[in-house]
Amino acid sequence: MAIILGIESSCDDTSASICVNGKIYSNIIASQVIHQKYGGVIPELASRVHQQNIIPAVHQAIADAKIHKNDIDAVAFTRGPGLLGSLIVGTSFAKAFALANGLPLIEVNHMQAHILAHFIDENKPSFPFICLTVSGGHTQIVLVKDYFDMEIVGQTTDDAAGEAFDKTAKMLGLPYPGGPLIDKYAKEGNKLAFKFPEPQIHGLDFSFSGLKTSIMYFVRDRLKDDPDFLQNNLADVCASVQERIISILLNKLKKAAVQFDIRNIAIAGGVSANSGLRAALNQTAEELNWNVFIPKFEYCTDNAAMIAIAGHYKFLNQEFVGQDVAPMARMKF
Incomplete structure (x- = not known):
């Protein structure tokens, strides 16, 4: 022992x-x-x-x-x-x-x-599997062949998804850490209320700097026209931003699953605690017949x-x- x-x-x-x-x-x-x-x-x-x-x-x-x-x-x-x-x-x-x-x-x-947090509890993934690791400092798609035989097949070219959540929260006047608050308000909002662009990045890599810039200009212009815009539309803005970040993540994850012909899909990192991401991943799993693995919130x-x-x-x-x-x-x- x-x-x-x-x-x-x-x-x-x-x-x-x-x-x-x-x-x-x-x-x-x-x-x-x-x-x-x-x-x-x-x-x-x-x-x-x-x-x-x-x-x-x-x-x-x-x-x-x-x-x-x-x-x-x-x-x-x-x-x-x-x-x-x-x-x-x-x-x-x-x-x-x-x-x-x-x-x-x-x-x-x-x-x-x-x-490896997926191996703490039961319902452990079998090898090989694809893991989307999303946090404040990293966004990666990893091909996991064994416990320590891992290959990064896609990653952010600039900012991480978690940073996009936190910086957006700051733009919206929410206290730090803002990512969980965006998730909270998003549950009450309309995710189709506002449209934000999806970066066109080749392969399995990500980019979130352009999205953050788009959100910054969106907030600036709306507040210029209506100083009470955020007060009246906070939930819808949070839901729309979260929807775009999640779609960016899942669209790349779908490509990776097809490219490597793998149906065992996992997520990890701080952003994997996001309820919207978890729900969207489970819905995608039903549509594409994936086996999905998500650690408990504490892990x-x-x-x-x-x-x-x-x-x-x-x-x-x-x-x-x-x-x-x-x-x-x-x-x-």
């Missing part, structure tokens, strides 16, 4: 998890509310709050799992990609904990961990359970790193 301590600190959530023989026993997430008043994550503040949160989060994860720290067999941590200062905190703690307790270290790629956003489960599979292969390992803000598969 292997017990893995997982550490996640890639952005502004400090998280610790215990995985026992491939089962998650605890998953503690300490979020940072300090960034709300700035309208976005401030990297320096994020790293400082990680220092405050990481020890209590680990203690709570160990307590909730009802184990002792001496029972742990290895420490898995997010090496990258992410904010460098935040990664340094998590990496430094993982190295110190492992050194003090004579444990091996396991480095984990944050984006691979999002995909969609940044969390240490996905790091711990990735560490579990690496532990089985004895894939360890030394104490000289350093975090990487940009880390490829």
Whole structure:
């Protein structure tokens, strides 16, 4: 039996998890509310709050799992990609904990961990499958051939889908983080009320910068004509924007499914918690006879359970790193 301590600190959530023989026993997430008043994550503040949160989060994860720290067999941590200062905190703690307790270290790629979150609970996808990973910093279509045999076959050429949600929310005067609020208001609106353009990008790649610009000019022009436009049409605008972002994502996903002749389709990352995306994916699955896999909400956003489960599979292969390992803000598969 292997017990893995997982550490996640890639952005502004400090998280610790215990995985026992491939089962998650605890998953503690300490979020940072300090960034709300700035309208976005401030990297320096994020790293400082990680220092405050990481020890209590680990203690709570160990307590909730009802184990002792001496029972742990290895420490898995997010090496990258992410904010460098935040990664340094998590990496430094993982190295110190492992050194003090004579444990091996396991480095984990944050984006691979999002995909491996599908293996936390039952109804696991079989290989090969296609995974759409969507978050604030990344938008990728990944061909998953095995636990760590993954190929990025499509990705954003500029901004990520999650950023498009958050920047749109800011344009609409919504507080940070705005993506979940757009999802909330969209449920009450008409998704066909307003039309936004779909970027014509070759192949399986994405682009969201042009869409954000289009939304910015739309809001500017409507407010110029009617200062109360957003107050009276907020739900419809949110629904229309969300509909376009989702259609961009699913249209590329459909192309990938045809190109690789694969019907096992998964989504992962923070934006996969979006209820509109989940509903649209399930509807598409019925139309195209896909087998769809979506993690629980708690495993969609940044969390240490996905790091711990990735560490579990690496532990089985004895894939360890030394104490000289350093975090990487940009880390490829």
